[in-house]
């Protein structure tokens with residue numbers, strides 16, 4: 604099966620398995636999704652949602668994050684990995700958004716990745732889930748692993764995986780593809796013990812015996 608055809612078939616089957624794929628992080632505003640995504644590096648979405656439940660009640664605006672003493676913000680996110688760096692990045696991002704972007708989360712890849720702690724993955728998540736802009740594909744640990752196992756890319760580096768996936772899927776599917784591979788990676792194609800026998804992609808997956 605040619606790669607594009609295979610990618611379409613994978614999308615078709617995964618859409619049937621996971622009919623309403625969406626980002627698992629809770630948020631009410633574009634800035635809240637940015638905060639949640641920064642916090643989610645090396646931390647589960649479930650845990651981030653627990654932390655942001657209180658955080659979002661306490662910090663109501665971008666200015667609240669920009670103005671608070673950094674120690675307070677660090678304390679409020681202290682249960683996530685690398686909380687000190689993440690808190691500094693969140694505050695730096697808030698200040699830059701106020702100073703350079705009129706307090707609005709920017710809508711372009713270049714502007715987003717100019718913010719502290721924001722790389723392509725985070726930018727893609729915000730662009731796709733807040734603004735409906737498919738500029739690229741958010742490649743997290745699940746997308747990276749599952750797409751590699753399926754043979755959709757030969758690269759394990761996220762930037763190269765993203766480029767490979769973009770080349771074989773229609774642009775309007777980029778957001779969906781990321782969500783679907785994440786859902787599948789969490790439920791079936793898990794890192795340590797992939798459930799090959801329960802997988803709807805078994806017959807077209809080159810890694811179905813590892």
Ligand code: SF4
Nearest residue numbers: 792797799802808811
């Ligand atoms: S067959 Fe196995 S390795 Fe391939 S996608 Fe399914 S669970 Fe993952």
